[in-house]
Amino acid sequence: MKSLFDHTISRKNTASVKWDGLQNRFHVDEALPMWVADMDFAAPQAVLDAMQERVQHGVFGYTLRTDSYHEAIKMWMADRHHFPIETSWIAHAPGIVPGTGFLIEALTNPGDKVVIQPPVYHPFERIIRGFDREVLRAPLSFDSKRYQMDLNALEDQFKAGAKAWILCSPHNPVGRVWTEEELRAAGELALKYHVTVISDEIHNDLVYQQYRHHPFASLDERFKEITVTAIAPSKTFNLAGLQTAAMIIPNAEMLKKYRKVLQKYSMEGANTFGVIALEAAYRHGKEWLDELLDYLEGNLATLQQLLKEKMPQIKVIQPEGTYLTWLDCREMGLNKEEMDHFFLQEAGVAMDEGHIFGEEGLGFMRMNMACPRAYIEDAVDRIAIAWQQRDK
Ligand SMILES: Cc1ncc(COP(=O)(O)O)c(C=O)c1O
The missing domain is CATH 3.40.640.10 (Type I PLP-dependent aspartate aminotransferase-like (Major domain))
Known part of the structure; x- marks a missing residue:
């Protein structure tokens, strides 16, 4: 059954930092944005209704x-x-x-x-x-x-x-x-x-x-x-x-x-x-949040499964909370510049580089998985295909 959260909402041209700020942050026009910590989901209906009512007041x-x-x-x-x-x-x-x-x-x-x-x-x-x-x-x-x-x-x-x-x-x-x-x-x-x-x-x-x-x-x-x-x-x-x-x-x-x-x-x-x-x-918002948490757990399971199948060099550090996943990419054997280049330029996936969180983060990437599941599938495909191309 499709979840509310499977619904994709285009955020381009909404002045979104995540989607419209790619040029500013990464100097690219196109990439799948899985960086800054916001979600690609609409807020709960009760929140939208309350805000609409306030707008009506004028x-x-x-x-x-x-x-x-x-x-x-x-x-x-x-x-x-x-x-x-x-x-x-x-x-x-x-x-x-x-x-x-x-x-x-x-x-x-x-x-x-x-x-x-x-x-x-x-x-x-x-x-x-x-x-x-x-x-x-x-x-x-x-x-x-x-x-x-x-x-x-x-x-x-x-x-x-x-x-x-x-x-x-x-x-x-x-x-x-x-x-x-x-x-x-x-x-x-x-x-x-x-x-x-x-x-x-x-x-x-x-x-x-x-x-x-x-x-x-x-x-x-x-x-x-x-x-x-x-x-x-x-x-x-x-x-x-x-x-x-x-x-x-x-x-x-x-x-x-x-x-x-x-x-x-x-x-x-x-x-x-x-x-x-x-x-x-x-x-x-309680029920909405409980549904969101179920969906995020599903995203995590999908990410782990797909990486295992298609890109086993990347290991997910099991998150206990947050919608951010910390990817251990050290087995890929890339240095800092190569890793940044690979994910952004070759795979076309914009994630926060581990080293921005301190030198301890070198060799890691932070993927934001608060998005429709299809984006996770797309991201892993992009990464796996780019990695195969590299091998050739
Ligand atoms: C730990 C932590 N603190 C604060 C923030 C941002 O907070 P705010 O947008 O309220 O300034 C973030 C956003 O990612 C965060 O992860």
Whole structure:
């Protein structure tokens, strides 16, 4: 039976970063875009209906975040993530990336050290440096099958005087959904060394069946006091263009500092459609999300099967969450330039190169599989055919 998500929607000429921004990012006019993390699916019908209704009204003046908006966030966090939160802890962010910059400014000082765990979402490093802070790396450990938190590396960097740690949970690009044990152990270290935790949980809803996401701050009252939890409906419901996210900050002092920075940049305003879409998604999007997760698991199984048949040199690192797959391409025996050239120019598949996530990502590619299954089939065919041509 065809799924709702099999339906292909052309995104060309919609000012889509992923589809219309190929020239900017990759200097090519044509390629199958499987890079930046948004989905090629329409948002849930309830979200579209709520936005249509708002369009019909016709007046788009300055907008408030209502009690009902905050209630929707609280309900979602309690029901989906077993994390009861208070309205007073919720602050706005015009996206997790800009919000993370504001947090760095609010909670650390110039020259302070901030820890990341590469290979990791590459803007973290840019943001830290952009605010004149120093990046400390505690790379994940990897046994060629599964990534884990390297608690020794983390402790070394905390000990080296880190002021903050950006936790990516679930982890982009390797797809780990951190276990309760891992998070508790890392949290104890953060407490011991007085490190503030910025827990980027933007992928929190995109977790596969056998796994469970644990909001870091929910695990321990003491973690709550040192942590900001960054959430948004943007990945889950494909609403990134609406630039609406939330920072959950239970510590009143930290919240005050964050709000001050928001004010400084005059970034407190609400996007009328972002507010409408967030509320509709969190109130009515559950069934759609469950269907999406089933479909993504199907995409993953298809990708794994097709690669096994047609391109066994590429191994999929089993994702536990996110719609991003981390492809181990080291067996292809290509150097950095050859690999970038092969996938983009020879195969015509535009993916994020592993090395942009840190040197640990060399030999890997990140494929975004949030697309109709036919695109996955097309991508593997393109790669396998280009590889055969190379062999000739
Ligand atoms: C871990 C992580 N954080 C943040 C973002 C982007 O957040 P925003 O669009 O809200 O700035 C992404 C997008 O891929 C991400 O993977």
